[in-house]
Amino acid sequence: MQRVETQIAKLINECDYEEVTKLFYKLSGGKRLRAKLILKIAPDHKDAPLLAAIVELIHAASLLHDDVIDEAMTRRGVESVNATQGSKIAVMLGDVLYSKAFTELVSFDKEVAKTIAASVTALSKGEMIDVKMAENFNTNEKLYLDMLYLKTATLIEAAAKASALLAGKDASSYATYGRNLGLSFQIIDDILDITQDAKTLGKPALNDFVEGKCTLPYIYLYEEFSADEKERLVSLHAQTLSREDATWIQKSMQKHKTIERSFELALQLSNEAKSVMNEDKDLVSILDTMIKRTF
Ligand code: FPP
Numbered sequence: 060m061q062r063v064e065t066q067i068a069k070l071i072n073e074c075d076y077e078e079v080t081k082l083f084y085k086l087s088g089g090k091r092l093r094a095k096l097i098l099k100i101a102p103d104h105k106d107a108p109l110l111a112a113i114v115e116l117i118h119a120a121s122l123l124h125d126d127v128i129d130e131a132m133t134r135r136g137v138e139s140v141n142a143t144q145g146s147k148i149a150v151m152l153g154d155v156l157y158s159k160a161f162t163e164l165v166s167f168d169k170e171v172a173k174t175i176a177a178s179v180t181a182l183s184k185g186e187m188i189d190v191k192m193a194e195n196f197n198t199n200e201k202l203y204l205d206m207l208y209l210k211t212a213t214l215i216e217a218a219a220k221a222s223a224l225l226a227g228k229d230a231s232s233y234a235t236y237g238r239n240l241g242l243s244f245q246i247i248d249d250i251l252d253i254t255q256d257a258k259t260l261g262k263p264a265l266n267d268f269v270e271g272k273c274t275l276p277y278i279y280l281y282e283e284f285s286a287d288e289k290e291r292l293v294s295l296h297a298q299t300l301s302r303e304d305a306t307w308i309q310k311s312m313q314k315h316k317t318i319e320r321s322f323e324l325a326l327q328l329s330n331e332a333k334s335v336m337n338e339d340k341d342l343v344s345i346l347d348t349m350i351k352r353t354f
């Protein structure tokens with residue numbers, strides 16, 4: 060991974076503006092899931108660290124913009140750039156990272172470049188759908204999963220497919236692996252938003268619902284609820300929750316096992332990914348770590 064960090068540092072340095080460097084190094088790097096995946100799939104390719112750095116810059120840019128859109132005050136346990144510097148700076152820093160990533164991407168083989176570029180259109184579309192969906196209480200599981208695929212899984216799918224293309228491996232099975240990894244990763248994320256405390260999450264608990272996002276455990280809860288309970292849940296959508304309401308939601312989810320049901324789906328997707336990856340033990344172990352993670 061040091062090779063990726065070196066590449067990222069080089070790209071940031073080439074932006075040639077100290078304000079960008081200063082702000083970039085204040086960001087927490089995160090798990091670097093996408094970069095790790097690329098290095099595991101194409102370990103011997105000389106351009107794999109550069110591709111990994113490009114994908115991490117795109118991911119960082121998308122989170123900078125996402126925090127502006129979501130008006131989120133924290134990111135990965137530290138104050139977001141929009142919180143400390145304002146939204147304009149956060150958007151512009153995102154623009155620099157995003158366009159630098161694309162400047163580097165054009166030097167790759169056309170199919171590799173197109174795979175990554177197309178996924179960024181998909182993730183931007185996914186973000187728009189997410190924001191639109193959050194306007195109302197969504198009860199449609201398929202709609203939710205389609206949005207998750209676009210918003211989170213496409214970039215991971217593209218990272219896996221592009222690195223398979225670099226390494227001369229079967230692009231389609233690696234794409235399937237990446238898609239399922241991305242989807243189950245996001246479902247676990249949605250579960251942790253409910254089951255973990257604010258300190259572990261680095262953001263307030265039940266924040267998704269407060270932001271208007273009806274994730275799977277809420278969709279399943281709605282299905283199980285009586286008419287009165289449905290009405291109470293819908294009335295709390297996109298509101299700041301009292302401690303009593305938050306506890307009611309969490310207790311009801313325990314009673315109706317909606318976390319377990321969501322976890323089952325994440326596990327099923329992860330197992331499907333394993334089945335196309337049985338020859339690659341490292342990639343199977345990424346799935347195992349991801350499904351067991353608690354933050
Ligand atoms: C996090 O979702 C958001 C994303 C994974 C994608 C955001 C995409 C854009 C803003 C499109 C613009 C793209 C570029 C490259 C400039 P979340 O809010 O559910 O997760 P969170 O809890 O981590 O904020």
Ligand code: MG
Pocket residue numbers: 125126129131
């Ligand atoms: Mg967000």
